Amino acid sequence: xxxxxxxxxxxxxxxxxxxxxxxxxxxxxxxGAVISMLHAGAMARxxxxxxxxxxxTDTLILRADSTQGMGNFRLGDIESxxxxxxxxxxxxxxxxxxxxxxxxxxxxxxxxxxVTGNFAExxxxxxxxxRFLNAFDRFELFAVLGSDLAEQLSTPFEPIRPGSRIRVGRxxxxxxxxxxxxxxxxxxxxxxxxxxxLSIPNARRVMAVAALSM
Numbered sequence: 001x002x003x004x005x006x007x008x009x010x011x012x013x014x015x016x017x018x019x020x021x022x023x024x025x026x027x028x029x030x031x032g033a034v035i036s037m038l039h040a041g042a043m044a045r046x047x048x049x050x051x052x053x054x055x056x057t058d059t060l061i062l063r064a065d066s067t068q069g070m071g072n073f074r075l076g077d078i079e080s081x082x083x084x085x086x087x088x089x090x091x092x093x094x095x096x097x098x099x100x101x102x103x104x105x106x107x108x109x110x111x112x113x114x115v116t117g118n119f120a121e122x123x124x125x126x127x128x129x130x131r132f133l134n135a136f137d138r139f140e141l142f143a144v145l146g147s148d149l150a151e152q153l154s155t156p157f158e159p160i161r162p163g164s165r166i167r168v169g170r171x172x173x174x175x176x177x178x179x180x181x182x183x184x185x186x187x188x189x190x191x192x193x194x195x196x197x198l199s200i201p202n203a204r205r206v207m208a209v210a211a212l213s214m
Contacts, residue, residue, distance in 0.1 A: 097207030114203025130162030130177035143173040
């Protein structure tokens with residue numbers, strides 16, 4: 001009985017082999033399409049989660065859009081917040097400006113960000129070369145460049161790297177670090193890749209509006 005059934009099935013397959021082949025091919029293609037869709041969905045989900053984590057799920061940005069900046073708040077007032085508010089671990093005040101930057105005949109207009117030494121850690125910004133600014137650099141003429149800005153100011157014979165010198169306004173700054181490329185963060189007020197980072201005291205020297213933005 002079983003043998004007869006198998007022989008009849010085999011005979012039917014041989015008799016309609018083209019239809020059977022197409023049916024099998026459809027099953028394979030359909031299964032492959034479902035697997036591909038599931039894989040693409042998992043990749044998209046993982047990428048979305050990674051971007052949200054990079055933005056900082058525990059980070060809050062306060063921005064003053066008026067020309068008066070943070071009003072009567074001084075830098076010391078803001079930096080004392082973690083000591084007075086237990087739920088705040090770190091603060092990273094900044095100033096926003098912009099203007100021309102010169103290096104070996106190359107001139108580019110870029111955004112300036114005056115920051116404190118812990119800004120890179122709070123904003124989760126990786127450094128490709130050198131280092132970021134620290135608390136001891138407040139009055140030193142040191143600068144850090146985003147990856148795109150460093151590339152734009154580089155020349156074939158003088159690439160921007162730690163030790164390079166750039167002119168900002170009337171001042172010549174030494175580059176101490178170049179950042180790694182990062183995805184645009186909608187929480188950040190600037191494009192990190194195209195920004196020049198200075199200490200807040202130095203930013204006040206070259207910015208038209210010397211008020212804290214956060």
